[in-house]
Amino acid sequence: MLGRLNHVAIAVPNMEEAAAVYRDTLGAKVSEAVPQPDHGVTTVFVELENTKIELLEPLGDDSPILSYLKKNPKGGIHHVCYEVEDIMAARDQMREKGATITGTGEPKIGAHGKPVIFLHPKDFNGTLIELEQV
Numbered sequence: 001m002l003g004r005l006n007h008v009a010i011a012v013p014n015m016e017e018a019a020a021v022y023r024d025t026l027g028a029k030v031s032e033a034v035p036q037p038d039h040g041v042t043t044v045f046v047e048l049e050n051t052k053i054e055l056l057e058p059l060g061d062d063s064p065i066l067s068y069l070k071k072n073p074k075g076g077i078h079h080v081c082y083e084v085e086d087i088m089a090a091r092d093q094m095r096e097k098g099a100t101i102t103g104t105g106e107p108k109i110g111a112h113g114k115p116v117i118f119l120h121p122k123d124f125n126g127t128l129i130e131l132e133q134v
């Protein structure tokens, strides 16, 4: 079912500082910051040759990354995103296998304009997984 690695996401307390580290210290190609109000985060994408890094800063009072940043005040790896061909088929397959889909379980439109779902870390070795339809 799994396709390519689409991105690794890093939660950060300060987007300007984090983007500067990737752009100026590491010399990477860094996108503009884009607010994603449906997801409660602002995103910046770092474009690598073979994948992307998604920097996440909380947006709003009920951002899903606030509790993570409370536990990890300097930031840290928040999720990995794998590509799938059919998000509804993937969702149903994950449910059949007993995995927990977070939130309502209905796909939302993600940062790339494609539907995404999240799989709870308790079922996946402590790693939050995003599936994105490509």
Ligand SMILES: C[C@@H](C(=O)O)C(=O)SCCNC(=O)CCNC(=O)[C@H](O)C(C)(C)COP(=O)(O)OP(=O)(O)OC[C@H]1O[C@@H](n2cnc3c(N)ncnc32)[C@H](O)[C@@H]1OP(=O)(O)O
Pocket: 009, 036, 039, 041, 043, 054, 056, 064, 065, 067, 068, 077, 078, 079, 081, 102, 103, 109, 110, 111, 112, 116, 118, 120, 121, 122, 126, 127, 128, 130
């Ligand atoms: C724009 C879009 C895109 O790329 O297209 C995005 O990525 S949006 C990216 C932001 N959106 C999301 O993350 C949406 C999906 N995430 C969620 O629904 C939530 O963050 C949950 C993963 C369900 C966690 O919820 P919440 O923070 O309320 O729970 P909590 O603090 O009580 O934590 C419950 C348990 O999960 C663990 N936990 C929490 N966040 C975790 C993470 N990122 N990675 C690994 N484990 C994590 C906690 O340590 C705790 O473990 P113990 O029980 O062992 O103490």
Ligand SMILES: [Co+2]
Pocket: 007, 009, 054, 079, 081, 130
């Ligand atoms: Co993501």
